[in-house]
Amino acid sequence: MSLSLDSTQAVLAPIVATREVGEQTWVIDVEIEDITSDFGPGQFAMLSLAENSPTVIARPFSLYERPAPNRFTFLIQKMGKGTAALVDAPIGTMLRCLLPLGNGFDVAAVEQDVVMVAGGVGSAPFLIYAQQRIALGARENTHMFFGGRTQRHLFDHQSFDALGINMHYSTDDGSHGFKGNVIACLATELDKKRISKKSVIVACGPAGLLHAFADFARLRNLNAYLSLETYMGCGFGVCNACPVPTSVDGKFTDWPYAKTCTEGPVFSLADISI
Amino acid sequence: MLSTKIASLDFATPLMTGSGTFGHDPAALRFLNPADLGALVLKTVTPEPRHGNPVPRMAEFEGGIVNAIGLENKGLAYWQDTVAPTLEGLPVPVVANAGGHCADDFVEVVKAFQDMNGVAAIELNLSCPNVQGGILYSTDSIGLAKVVTACREVSDKPMFVKLSPNVTDIRPLAKAAADSGADALTVCNTLIGMLVDWRLRQPVLANGIGGMSGPAVKPVAMHMVSQCAAAVDIPIIASGGAACADDVLEFVVAGATAVQIGTAAFLNPAVISQIASDLRSILAQENLTLADLRGSLKL
Ligand SMILES: Cc1cc2nc3c(=O)[nH]c(=O)nc-3n(C[C@H](O)[C@H](O)[C@H](O)COP(=O)(O)OP(=O)(O)OC[C@H]3O[C@@H](n4cnc5c(N)ncnc54)[C@H](O)[C@@H]3O)c2cc1C
Ligand SMILES: Cc1cc2nc3c(=O)[nH]c(=O)nc-3n(C[C@H](O)[C@H](O)[C@H](O)COP(=O)(O)O)c2cc1C
Ligand code: FES
Numbered sequence: 001m002s003l004s005l006d007s008t009q010a011v012l013a014p015i016v017a018t019r020e021v022g023e024q025t026w027v028i029d030v031e032i033e034d035i036t037s038d039f040g041p042g043q044f045a046m047l048s049l050a051e052n053s054p055t056v057i058a059r060p061f062s063l064y065e066r067p068a069p070n071r072f073t074f075l076i077q078k079m080g081k082g083t084a085a086l087v088d089a090p091i092g093t094m095l096r097c098l099l100p101l102g103n104g105f106d107v108a109a110v111e112q113d114v115v116m117v118a119g120g121v122g123s124a125p126f127l128i129y130a131q132q133r134i135a136l137g138a139r140e141n142t143h144m145f146f147g148g149r150t151q152r153h154l155f156d157h158q159s160f161d162a163l164g165i166n167m168h169y170s171t172d173d174g175s176h177g178f179k180g181n182v183i184a185c186l187a188t189e190l191d192k193k194r195i196s197k198k199s200v201i202v203a204c205g206p207a208g209l210l211h212a213f214a215d216f217a218r219l220r221n222l223n224a225y226l227s228l229e230t231y232m233g234c235g236f237g238v239c240n241a242c243p244v245p246t247s248v249d250g251k252f253t254d255w256p257y258a259k260t261c262t263e264g265p266v267f268s269l270a271d272i273s274i
Numbered sequence: 275m276l277s278t279k280i281a282s283l284d285f286a287t288p289l290m291t292g293s294g295t296f297g298h299d300p301a302a303l304r305f306l307n308p309a310d311l312g313a314l315v316l317k318t319v320t321p322e323p324r325h326g327n328p329v330p331r332m333a334e335f336e337g338g339i340v341n342a343i344g345l346e347n348k349g350l351a352y353w354q355d356t357v358a359p360t361l362e363g364l365p366v367p368v369v370a371n372a373g374g375h376c377a378d379d380f381v382e383v384v385k386a387f388q389d390m391n392g393v394a395a396i397e398l399n400l401s402c403p404n405v406q407g408g409i410l411y412s413t414d415s416i417g418l419a420k421v422v423t424a425c426r427e428v429s430d431k432p433m434f435v436k437l438s439p440n441v442t443d444i445r446p447l448a449k450a451a452a453d454s455g456a457d458a459l460t461v462c463n464t465l466i467g468m469l470v471d472w473r474l475r476q477p478v479l480a481n482g483i484g485g486m487s488g489p490a491v492k493p494v495a496m497h498m499v500s501q502c503a504a505a506v507d508i509p510i511i512a513s514g515g516a517a518c519a520d521d522v523l524e525f526v527v528a529g530a531t532a533v534q535i536g537t538a539a540f541l542n543p544a545v546i547s548q549i550a551s552d553l554r555s556i557l558a559q560e561n562l563t564l565a566d567l568r569g570s571l572k573l
Contacts, residue, residue: 005301010544048541056339056488057540096542233332233339234540238297240317240343241332255348256325 005236005262007037008101012050015093016071021156022148024078025121026087030095031070039063039072041129042104042204042227042266046235047074047086050094055082058098060232060261062124062204065131065159072099075124075155101235102265105225107132108200115195116144117213119182119205120153123160125227126204130163139164143195147182147205151175182209183216190220197222202266204229214274224269230260237262245273275554276564278312278532280509281432281457283367283394285312285532287553288564289522289546292513292536293318293371293397293436295487296543298347299357300364305543308365310550312532316357318373318399321382323349328480333469338488338515339537340467342481345373350383354390361392368392369434373399377421381428388429396431398422400451401438401463412438412463415450426455434511436460437502439491444498445505452506460511460534461502465491488537491515496528503529503569517545519552529569 017029030047046058059082064075078084086095105125108114114133116126123146133142147170148154154176160167169177170185178185182205189195197220203213204227217224233241243257244264250271252258258272276287290313296302298317326346333340347353361368370393372383380398387393400421401412411418422435435451437444439462448459464485469478477483495514503510509531516522517538525533538545557563 005304010305010542053541056334056337056537098543231330231332233341234295234543236302236543238295238302238543239332239341239540240294240326240346241330241341243326243329243331243346257346 008098008236009035009037010096010098011035012094013097015089015091015095018087018091021075022154023150023152025075025155026078027064027073027075027156028086029071029073030097032072032097032099033070035070035072035099037100039066039100040104041107041132042125043100043102044235044265045072045074045097045099045101046232048082048096049085049089050096053096054085057233058096058235059083059086060101060229060235062227063100063128064124065127075121077121077155098235102261103263105129105202105227105266107136110136110138111141112138113141113196113199114138114143115186115199115201116142117182117186117201117203117205118144118146119209120148121155122203122205122209122227123155124204126202127156127159129202130160130165134163134165142166143168143199145170145182145186145189147171147185149173183212187216199223200225203227211274214269217269225266226269226272226274227266228260228264228274230265232261235261247271247273275557276550278564280511280531281395283313283432285367286310287312287550288526288530288532289550290369290511290532290534291315291539291546292534293399294343295536295539298353300360300368302543303364303366305547307547307550310547311366313367313369313395314364315369315397315534316371317347318345318371319347319350319353319383320345320373321350321379323347323352330479331481332484333478335469335490337490338486340469340479340484340486341464342479342484344481350386354386358390358392361390364392367394369395369397371397371399371436372425377424380421381424384425385428388431393431395434395457396425396429397434397436397460398425399436399463401436412447413441415446418447419450419454422451422454422456432457434458434460436513437462437498439463439494439498439514440466445501448502448505452508456508458509458511458531459502459506460513461498462495462514465494487514489515489517492521496524499525499530500528500571500573519549519556522549522553523556523567526564526567527569527571529571531568
């Protein structure tokens with residue numbers, strides 16, 4: 001899916017629900033009227049408190065779910081003061097939201113096997129992605145590898161379980177599913193040929209995981225896409241704080257960097273050099 | 275009610291975007307009502323493409339951000355072919371911003387801007403702290419005068435000279451710019467600063483140092499605006515930390531004719547429209563005009 005700034009809106013909207021979903025992590029629901037544009041998996045919003053924002057710039061978050069046309073949810077892990085302000089805000093707090101932003105994941109054709117690889121809150125873009133796959137009729141050939149440090153880091157996994165897609169959990173401490181990291185878990189399933197190496201593999205998570213995933217996918221020649229969590233200043237393409245190095249033989253041949261916010265955050269591995 | 279004039283140009287309001295904070299092209303204009311924006315100031319253009327600095331290029335601190343983008347831009351030839359044509363017929367005047375390493379660089383860019391129909395005015399970025407050489411013109415009034423004079427010779431478009439706050443006294447530089455033919459001064463660019471990650475024993479930005487902007491720098495810019503307004507007879511365009519209508523009025527009282535809004539647009543790209551509407555209500559309520567307030571600071 002590709003969107004230009006033309007569909008992006010700057011709106012004020014209230015938090016209408018908050019629920020804790022694991023270690024230092026919450027899902028917040030925001031009610032936003034009149035967003036007519038598509039807001040798809042992998043796209044994001046810049047969020048901040050509408051009044052008395054403790055931060056000077058907003059923070060980027062993937063769309064987690066759109067349970068109703070006016071309701072948008074975000075999965076937020078408390079990191080520093082920007083995320084703390086959002087998850088600690090009482091119901092009714094007005095947020096400043098800039099959305100939808102960026103280019104998200106293409107929901108591959110029904111017959112195409114899709115494998116989602118998430119580390120921690122890297123699961124954020126995949127709930128709605130899986131829902132869209134299911135709506136297409138592609139439940140059986142949609143897989144998700146969801147890894148976290150412990151069971152408490154497999155945030156909101158009940159929502160994923162309820163989808164009926166093929167879930168593969170892993171935890172570093174073995175408290176839930178495969179013991180080890182999510183890439184080792186994926187490697188095992190690929191080796192056993194329970195996952196086709198022709199699958200479209202989409203990954204999201206912390207920088208360390210994405211770097212390891214990029215190396216792994218290149219080595220095995222996988223058809224891989226990544227959603228990057230590059231630091232952002234504006235989220236709408238004006239500040240140049242979010243460059244990602246491009247590959248010489250990819251689609252961004254005219255410049256050594258792409259802007260994560262407007263040209264990503266989802267990139268084909270072939271187009272970037274990380 | 276908010277209309278403002280600088281040199282031969284009429285602006286709908288005294289509000290402008292800040293170079294480097296609203297893009298390389300007019301795409302982000304869609305967040306603003308054109309009646310609220312005086313001028314769209316675009317990102318600095320250099321003769322050659324510049325890839326910019328390594329990441330991280332930006333970080334936040336209490337009250338502001340520090341950036342070391344390093345003037346990433348695709349260079350003059352690209353701008354001429356791709357951006358300039360999109361500027362013609364826009365509902366707001368465009369200020370193109372020129373940068374470079376030496377006087378010849380500035381002249382090359384200004385010459386090209388002079389020939390572009392979509393460019394209403396030119397801002398010289400003689401003050402970027404993030405590129406080598408950039409600061410030289412901004413701290414030495416003789417060097418600065420040379421560049422401004424050379425640019426003046428090749429362009430009759432309104433020319434704003436953007437000064438650096440990283441000096442002990444900004445007034446000699448303001449005078450040098452005015453005497454060399456500047457039509458207005460933009461006061462000022464970012465303040466040099468550094469953030470440190472003590473655990474890593476490293477600066478937070480890959481470049482080590484960067485330019486501070488946002489609310490924390492407003493008092494510095496305010497002081498310099500008032501100094502420059504007293505030192506020269508040309509209009510002052512304030513830049514540094516303005517985020518709301520009160521900030522704008524403070525700068526106007528300190529002597530500014532126009533005010534650029536930079537970092538505040540990152541939080542809210544529509545902030546200029548918000549400020550314009552607040553300015554209209556405040557001025558109506560207080561039965562004041564911008565002219566009543568301009569330079570009314572009692573020192
Ligand atoms: C496209 C995108 C989508 C994201 N989606 C989610 C999501 O769905 N759920 C979620 O919990 N997190 C998500 N993140 C990460 C989230 O934006 C950061 O955790 C958040 O900005 C941290 O802000 P803070 O003030 O709490 O922390 P800080 O104290 O500012 O920093 C804590 C850490 O977060 C990083 N960080 C700070 N500001 C930013 C920023 N503006 N952009 C990126 N990283 C930053 C810092 O480098 C540091 O490592 C996403 C990031 C991007 C770029
Ligand atoms: C990310 C960023 C990039 C900038 N790039 C430029 C630039 O290319 N040229 C320039 O003249 N000023 C540049 N500036 C300076 C701003 O135009 C402005 O003068 C400064 O940020 C202070 O104003 P503010 O506090 O309103 O942002 C940049 C500032 C920021 C934050
Ligand atoms: S975050 Fe500002 S350009 Fe991407």
